[in-house]
Amino acid sequence: MIRANLLLGALLALFGGWYLWLTTAAPHRRLPHDPGIMFVPRILACGLILLSVLLILQQIVSRLPRPKEVPPDRLDSREWLQTFGLLGLTSTYAALLPWLGFLLVTPVYLVAALFLSGARRQVSSGVTAVVVTGVIYISFVYFFRVSLPPVPFP
Amino acid sequence: MLEHLLVGFQQALQWQTLLAMLVGEVVGILVGAAPGLTVTMAVSLMLPATFVLSPVAAMAMLLGVYTGGFMGNSIPAILIKIPGTPSAAATVFDGYALAQKGQAGKALGVSIIASLYGGLFSLICLVLIAPQLARVALQFGSAEVFSLLLFGMSIICSFAQHSLVKGIISGVLGLVLVTVGLDPLLGTQRFTFGHVALTQGVSLIPAMIGIFAVPQVLEDLVAKGSQAAEAFNPKLSALLPSWREIRGLFGTFNRASIIGTIIGIIPGTGGPIATFMAYDYERRVSRDPQRFGHGAIEGVAASAGADNGVTGGALVPMLTLGIPGDPVTAVMLGALTIQGLRPGPLLFEQHAPFVYGLFASLLLANLLAALMTLAAVRFSVQLLRLPKASLGPVVLLLCIVGAYSIDNSYFDVGTMLVFGLLGFVLQRYRFPTVPVVLALVLGPSLETNFRRALVESRGDPTVFVTQPLSLLFLVLAVASVLAPLRSGHKKAP
Numbered sequence: 292m293i294r295a296n297l298l299l300g301a302l303l304a305l306f307g308g309w310y311l312w313l314t315t316a317a318p319h320r321r322l323p324h325d326p327g328i329m330f331v332p333r334i335l336a337c338g339l340i341l342l343s344v345l346l347i348l349q350q351i352v353s354r355l356p357r358p359k360e361v362p363p364d365r366l367d368s369r370e371w372l373q374t375f376g377l378l379g380l381t382s383t384y385a386a387l388l389p390w391l392g393f394l395l396v397t398p399v400y401l402v403a404a405l406f407l408s409g410a411r412r413q414v415s416s417g418v419t420a421v422v423v424t425g426v427i428y429i430s431f432v433y434f435f436r437v438s439l440p441p442v443p444f445p
Numbered sequence: 446m447l448e449h450l451l452v453g454f455q456q457a458l459q460w461q462t463l464l465a466m467l468v469g470e471v472v473g474i475l476v477g478a479a480p481g482l483t484v485t486m487a488v489s490l491m492l493p494a495t496f497v498l499s500p501v502a503a504m505a506m507l508l509g510v511y512t513g514g515f516m517g518n519s520i521p522a523i524l525i526k527i528p529g530t531p532s533a534a535a536t537v538f539d540g541y542a543l544a545q546k547g548q549a550g551k552a553l554g555v556s557i558i559a560s561l562y563g564g565l566f567s568l569i570c571l572v573l574i575a576p577q578l579a580r581v582a583l584q585f586g587s588a589e590v591f592s593l594l595l596f597g598m599s600i601i602c603s604f605a606q607h608s609l610v611k612g613i614i615s616g617v618l619g620l621v622l623v624t625v626g627l628d629p630l631l632g633t634q635r636f637t638f639g640h641v642a643l644t645q646g647v648s649l650i651p652a653m654i655g656i657f658a659v660p661q662v663l664e665d666l667v668a669k670g671s672q673a674a675e676a677f678n679p680k681l682s683a684l685l686p687s688w689r690e691i692r693g694l695f696g697t698f699n700r701a702s703i704i705g706t707i708i709g710i711i712p713g714t715g716g717p718i719a720t721f722m723a724y725d726y727e728r729r730v731s732r733d734p735q736r737f738g739h740g741a742i743e744g745v746a747a748s749a750g751a752d753n754g755v756t757g758g759a760l761v762p763m764l765t766l767g768i769p770g771d772p773v774t775a776v777m778l779g780a781l782t783i784q785g786l787r788p789g790p791l792l793f794e795q796h797a798p799f800v801y802g803l804f805a806s807l808l809l810a811n812l813l814a815a816l817m818t819l820a821a822v823r824f825s826v827q828l829l830r831l832p833k834a835s836l837g838p839v840v841l842l843l844c845i846v847g848a849y850s851i852d853n854s855y856f857d858v859g860t861m862l863v864f865g866l867l868g869f870v871l872q873r874y875r876f877p878t879v880p881v882v883l884a885l886v887l888g889p890s891l892e893t894n895f896r897r898a899l900v901e902s903r904g905d906p907t908v909f910v911t912q913p914l915s916l917l918f919l920v921l922a923v924a925s926v927l928a929p930l931r932s933g934h935k936k937a938p
Contacts (some may be wrong), residue, residue, distance in 0.1 A: 295874055302856040303614060310621060318633050319891075324904035328635055331892045335621050342614045349610065358608040363873040370667040377666060378866065381841050385858045388849075397842065404838030406664060423839055427846055434475070435482060437850040438492065 292362040293350045300347035307339035377407050392442030397424040453801030457809055462502040466810055469509020478516025479848030480527045484514030485772040501802035507777050508807050511813040515753045519556040520825050525840050527658045530753045533573025535724040537657055539744030541887050546740050553822045554685045555742055556749040557815050563750035564811035566702035567757025572804050579759045582710045587898035588908045594891045597718055599925035600725040601880040617691040619884025621649050629893040642856040651848035652885055658844050659865025660872045662837040697743045697891035701750030709758020715771040716755045717886040723751030751840035764788050811894045
């Protein structure tokens with residue numbers, strides 16, 4: 292956990308520095324007595340850098356109080372594949388939605404996501420995918436009047 | 446007043462008014478329970494339907510949506526960790542934890558009762574002391590609202606479960622993210638890198654859906670051990686907590702309702718702020734604050750009570766001053782104007798039958814919303830019978846559809862996924878995610894009111910300490926930050 296905290300502290304400090312640098316490009320337009328559009332971001336950037344340094348110091352200076360933290364469970368290769376596979380699959384699904392439409396791509400996504408989540412009964416997954424797609428489509432499009440991405444071809 | 450109230454009930458009990466209210470309730474509960482759809486959106490959609498109705502029936506319909514939405518939003522928050530609307534975010538903390546312990550029915554039952562209590566409490570305040578409350582609302586200038594919000598932000602310290610430094614870093618990260626977009630005072634682009642999509646800034650609902658639901662689905666996926674579906678008793682009696690349990694929660698109901706009503710009357714605040722404040726206050730006064738975040742029923746009662754307490758509170762400035770307390774009452778203000786009524790001090794004198802008809806409608810709307818949500822709960826809890834392997838992908842799909850449906854925007858879907866990943870990383874490395882959400886909710890108003898107060902006071906920074914109310918909130922904020930340091934870190938969600 293110490294190593295992870297050190298790494299995260301360094302990354303956050305770098306991010307804070309980059310954010311502070313971005314605040315230097317402030318437009319000159321401002322209201323009378325207004326501290327300007329970059330005033331609050333500058334305070335936040337300085338605060339973030341300061342806190343990141345404090346996080347780093349907590350790890351390396353033994354005299355500073357260091358909270359007891361339970362390190363996260365280590366993911367084995369199967370769990371890595373499941374977690375990031377599902378995230379990747381969901382991102383791909385979101386990217387394909389405008390091109391293929393909700394009704395076409397959603398059942399395929401659901402079957403794949405159910406498989407990744409450990410559901411092994413193919414017929415049951417297929418039925419769940421079609422039913423869930425239908426229920427969500429009907430509820431949102433016909434009841435809430437929210438248009439979902441249409442199938443781009445007749 | 447009694448005479449006026451009788452006339453009000455006569456109007457509210459007409460079949461057209463009741464039917465309009467019923468339609469409003471159904472829409473409100475469904476919209477509240479559907480991730481991504483907001484009560485404001487539902488009220489706006491129902492607005493054209495009110496043109497053909499009488500003023501009382503029109504308001505009954507909108508109040509039905511309003512109260513139904515505030516009660517329905519707890520359902521997905523408790524069952525699948527997706528807040529139906531932003532103001533249900535605080536219900537997630539203990540509601541979901543209770544659901545995981547097999548007490549989803551109890552959590553939902555208490556949330557409905559607390560919500561009803563909050564709604565009725567604020568209604569009584571509205572009927573009896575609306576003009577006095579309106580004067581309180583007028584005391585809140587930009588400096589006072591800034592200090593109140595800063596006090597709200599100090600809640601972060603309570604949520605820093607493992608490390609105060611990490612908790613504050615999470616809050617600052619959230620505040621950094623809300624600086625992206627258009628500057629709140631001048632409308633100048635800030636940190637948009639020339640991308641048009643970034644000018645709208647971080648959308649609150651997709652961010653909240655992502656940060657709460659996505660990490661939970663991913664964690665459930667790799668959770669060790671079997672996760673049995675809840676043994677749920679669909680009988681109504683099993684949903685309702687016992688009289689002894691309710692009696693034990695009366696203090697919570699009262700505190701939450703008072704906070705909700707007061708926050709509701711302050712223009713520019715609203716449900717999310719009220720629920721976070723009520724939740725934090727309840728944790729502070731609790732004899733056992735460690736339970737909060739791990740399934741404390743008081744946490745659910747506090748957030749739900751404050752949430753609906755806002756409804757009556759927000760109507761106070763709208764009816765007495767013509768100032769909407771939140772976006773929903775802004776739409777209602779439009780509806781009143783369309784009906785030929787002008788809200789303000791004279792409304793009570795010139796249109797007393799209408800005003801009391803509205804009060805009676807609000808009372809009936811709250812009762813109807815509670816009954817209908819209880820009925821809806823009996824079906825929605827069946828969701829928990831699904832195995833986690835099936836529920837996870839369906840929840841992810843709902844997250845995407847919910848994020849997309851706000852603005853029909855793929856950018857919002859991307860925002861939801863980015864915040865989901867951010868939440869997952871933060872959660873794994875023991876950074877609390879609640880401060881990020883709190884910053885997203887309060888951040889924009891915090892900066893706007895800070896700068897507006899300075900502009901109004903001609904650049905005088907002492908405005909924050911010379912105004913008594915502002916000073917009070919600043920002192921409370923400082924005390925709130927120092928309290929966990931003194932007590933050696935209370936555990937919190």
